[in-house]
Amino acid sequence: MPIKTEQFYLNVGPQHPSTHGVFRLRLSLDGEVVTDVEPIVGYLHRGIEKLAETRTYTQIIPLTDRLDYLASMTDNVAYCMAVEKLAGIKVPERAEYIRIIFSELMRVSSHMMAVGFYLNDCGAFFTPVLYMWREREKILDLFDMVCGQRLLYNYMRVGGVSQDLPDEFMPAIKKFVAEMPRYIGEYNQLIKQNEIFLARSKGVGILPRETAINIGASGPVLRASGVKWDIRKMDPYSIYDRFDFEIPTGEAGDCYDRYWVRMQEMTQSLRIIEQAMSQMPAKGPVCADVPQFFRPPAGETYGYIEAPKGNLGFYIVSDGSIAPYRLHIYPPTLINITALKDMVIGWKVADLIIIFGSMDVVLGEIDR
Amino acid sequence: MTVAVNTEETGKRIAEAIPGSVVSSDKGSLIVDSKALAQIADFLKNTPGMEFDYLTVLTAADYLDYFEVVYRLVSLKNNQSLILKTRVYGRENLSLPSVTPVWRAAYYQEREIFDLLGIKFEGHPDLRRLLLWEGFNGHPLRRDYL
Numbered sequence: 161m162p163i164k165t166e167q168f169y170l171n172v173g174p175q176h177p178s179t180h181g182v183f184r185l186r187l188s189l190d191g192e193v194v195t196d197v198e199p200i201v202g203y204l205h206r207g208i209e210k211l212a213e214t215r216t217y218t219q220i221i222p223l224t225d226r227l228d229y230l231a232s233m234t235d236n237v238a239y240c241m242a243v244e245k246l247a248g249i250k251v252p253e254r255a256e257y258i259r260i261i262f263s264e265l266m267r268v269s270s271h272m273m274a275v276g277f278y279l280n281d282c283g284a285f286f287t288p289v290l291y292m293w294r295e296r297e298k299i300l301d302l303f304d305m306v307c308g309q310r311l312l313y314n315y316m317r318v319g320g321v322s323q324d325l326p327d328e329f330m331p332a333i334k335k336f337v338a339e340m341p342r343y344i345g346e347y348n349q350l351i352k353q354n355e356i357f358l359a360r361s362k363g364v365g366i367l368p369r370e371t372a373i374n375i376g377a378s379g380p381v382l383r384a385s386g387v388k389w390d391i392r393k394m395d396p397y398s399i400y401d402r403f404d405f406e407i408p409t410g411e412a413g414d415c416y417d418r419y420w421v422r423m424q425e426m427t428q429s430l431r432i433i434e435q436a437m438s439q440m441p442a443k444g445p446v447c448a449d450v451p452q453f454f455r456p457p458a459g460e461t462y463g464y465i466e467a468p469k470g471n472l473g474f475y476i477v478s479d480g481s482i483a484p485y486r487l488h489i490y491p492p493t494l495i496n497i498t499a500l501k502d503m504v505i506g507w508k509v510a511d512l513i514i515i516f517g518s519m520d521v522v523l524g525e526i527d528r
Numbered sequence: 529m530t531v532a533v534n535t536e537e538t539g540k541r542i543a544e545a546i547p548g549s550v551v552s553s554d555k556g557s558l559i560v561d562s563k564a565l566a567q568i569a570d571f572l573k574n575t576p577g578m579e580f581d582y583l584t585v586l587t588a589a590d591y592l593d594y595f596e597v598v599y600r601l602v603s604l605k606n607n608q609s610l611i612l613k614t615r616v617y618g619r620e621n622l623s624l625p626s627v628t629p630v631w632r633a634a635y636y637q638e639r640e641i642f643d644l645l646g647i648k649f650e651g652h653p654d655l656r657r658l659l660l661w662e663g664f665n666g667h668p669l670r671r672d673y674l
Contacts, residue, residue, distance in 0.1 A: 202659040209644075210668050373604060376583050376633025389604055395530035462585060462600060462611070475598065477589050486669075488587040498635050527659060 165190065170509075174203050178281055178513045181523030185516070192508045197501055201494070204527035212487040216453055217243050217318055220487070225312035227489060228525040230273050233266040233303070234467040236316035241397065242463025242474035243318045247456035249448050255320035256399045257440035261333070262303070262315070263465075264429040264436070268340070269299045270468035271380075271422040274520035278419060279351065281517030282360050288351065295343050298336050305329050318454070320447030330437070337433055344426055352420075361415040365503040365515030368413060375498040379470025380421045381519060385413035391466040398465075403435045415518040422520075453482045469493050469520055489528055493521040532556065533608045538578070545571055551615075562597075562614045566625040566651065572601060572610070573630055579603045580610060583631035588641050590671045593617065595647060597624060616647060626651040644669040 168191075173184040182203035188196035208227070212220045224239040225232040237259050244251060251259075276292035300310045305326055307315040315322055351357055367377070372385035382389055390407040392400040408424035410417025458480040464473035470492025477486040496519055504512045539553025542560070549564035560568055572580045580601035588597040599612040616622045626649035628634045638649040639658040646667035649655055657664065666673050 202657075202661070205659040207668060371632075373581055374632050375635075376631065378584075387604065391530075394607060460589075462598075464584070471584060473585050475585055475587050486589040488585070488589075490585040490587075494636050495633055498632055 167195070172512075174200075178517065180277065180517070180521055183521065183523055183526070185512075187509070187512070189509065194504050194507055194509060194512055197504050197512070199497055199500060201523075201526050204523045206528065208528045209487050209489060212484055214483060216482045217456070217484065218452065220484070221316065221318075222312070222314045224489075225314055226524055227491070227528065228270075228467065228469060228472070228493075228522045229311060230522055231266045231270040231468045232311065232313050233262045233315065234270075234465065234472065236313065237263055238463065238465045238467060238472045239474050240316045240318050241465060242461060242476055243456065245463045246459065246461040246476055246478055247318070247454065249319045249450060251320050251398075251448060252445045254324075254441050254444040255446045255448075257436050258321050258325065258446060259316065259398060260400070260403075260436045261433055261440075262306075264432045265299050265302060265333075267429045267468040268426045269296050270520075271426050272296050274380075274468075275347070275351075275419060275422055278415075278514075278517040278520070279357070281513050282357055284357070288347075291347065291350070295340065302329065302333055302336065305332065317447055317450070319450040320445070322447070324446045333433070333437065337430055337437070340430055341427065344423065348423065352423075358416070360511075360514060361419060361518070363412065364415045364511055365507065365518060366412060366414045367499050367503055371499055371502055372413065376495045377470070377499060378492050378495065379466070379468070380418055380425065381470065381496045381499075383407065384410035384417035384421045386411055391464065391471060402439065403432045405431050415514055418518045418520075455480055455482055464490065467492060469522065469525070470496060472525075489525075491525045491528065493519070494526045497521060497526070530602065530607050530609045533578075533610050535610070538610060541575075541578075542568055542571060545575075557611045557613050559613045559615065562616055562624050565614055565627065566630070568612070569627045569630040572612070577606075579605050580608075581605070581631075583627070583633040586627075586634050586637040586641070588645050588647060590645060590669065592671055595622065595645060597641070597647065599627070621648075622646065623648040623650050625649070626655075628652050643667070646670065 168189045170187045173179040174182040184200040186198040208223050224235040227235045272292040276289035279288035304310050307313050367385050369385045372382050388407050388409050393407055405428045408421050410421050456478045460477040462475045473490035475488040476484050479485040503515050535553045535558045539550045539558050543550045546564050546567050549561045551559040572578050580603045582602040582604050585600045588595050594615045594617045597614050601610045638652050641647050642655055643657040643660055
């Protein structure tokens with residue numbers, strides 16, 4: 161006589177350590193095998209798009225910090241660049257370099273958190289996270305030096321940055337960039353050959369190339385599936401065309417590739433920082449002359465950058481007043497999780513946690 | 529560089545293939561008739577020389593007389609981009625054809641527009657509120673919602 165089975169429903173989250181925030185997954189299970197998954201979002205919805213309609217363009221910058229709170233600096237950059245595009249403001253040369261340096265530091269920091277917590281999900285409980293945190297601390301110290309903040313920086317301004325670099329900054333970042341490759345080597349030595357890690361991530365959660373393009377994935381998730389698409393290279397914004405760097409891509413599109421693309425991107429980011437430091441003009445203005453209550457001409461624009469987690473964009477409609485008529489934030493991680501269903505069906509619950517961890521989501525950005 | 533395609537030319541090609549579907553095609557944006565949207569999406573994705581296989585942002589804005597829905601399409605192969613727009617008039621019972629069958633990237637974004645602006649997408653596989661809860665009254669991103 162066959163054993164009578166029935167579908168079992170399980171809620172993972174909203175309060176669950178592996179959901180990287182207040183995120184809920186409604187799983188349908190057959191024993192331990194996932195047969196369906198439904199992401200439920202919105203627990204951290206603060207209505208940033210609506211709030212922005214009643215704030216001036218400069219007052220919105222602190223709101224953008226709270227999107228991807230592990231990469232606030234790039235959120236600031238993306239927003240400021242979109243407003244500059246709308247208002248036709250030219251950013252001073254030195255400010256462009258400062259922005260590049262901070263964007264790339266932020267990318268290293270964000271990828272460290274992604275890799276650290278991904279390994280945490282794999283079962284290496286908190287040791288890798290603390291290794292990653294050791295170096296992330298140094299990056300946070302650099303941010304602290306320029307803006308006095310360690311998480312929500314509010315450092316970028318429309319037209320440049322809020323203040324120039326302090327004197328102690330350049331020696332500190334030089335030291336960091338010189339030391340960092342050794343630490344990345346150390347991580348690779350510890351992680352890359354690990355038998356358990358390889359067994360749990362190679363071939364797990366494959367996202368095929370066609371699906372990745374069709375769901376509109378971006379960032380490391382897209383590149384791990386073998387698509388050589390990085391906005392810094394394909395559509396260079398700011399001054400990215402002046403630097404020499406490569407776009408790492410994966411082949412299989414599995415969890416291992418997503419991890420490995422991030423590790424390689426950290427090395428490439430350090431290369432960009434090194435070049436930016438040597439090319440940066442030593443003196444000069446760091447912010448264009450922008451009035452406090454400026455009014456961009458009526459019109460609309462879409463500005464986008466390659467944020468650590470993917471293609472982050474701001475769609476702004478201006479009616480010529482001091483506040484935007486409509487602001488829309490294009491969140492890369494929300495779009496990336498469209499593929500979650502394809503990736504997890506047929507895998508076990510333990511693999512679901514790993515696959516979800518390899519997507520590197522941040523709920524501040526998904527829920528806005 | 530991602531090059532924005534010439535909207536006048538693209539508009540002409542769309543109008544040839546699907547007569548009467550293009551409303552206007554000047555000043556860098558292409559406004560199409562909402563009824564033909566599903567056909568146009570299919571045309572833009574599958575026509576050689578266009579191949580817009582990658583949908584990035586899909587959003588809408590409320591201009592009180594009408595809602596403007598904006599699609600930014602990218603062709604990864606040709607490194608080209610296109611901004612496609614369509615308009616829905618009125619305040620109640622608004623609907624548009626869904627493009628989710630063509631680009632799954634629209635799945636969450638259409639749900640979000642339905643949630644926050646109240647435009648229904650016909651043919652969406654699972655159209656429910658995304659960020660707000662079931663039973664929430666109104667659509668907050670409308671300009672007349674206070």
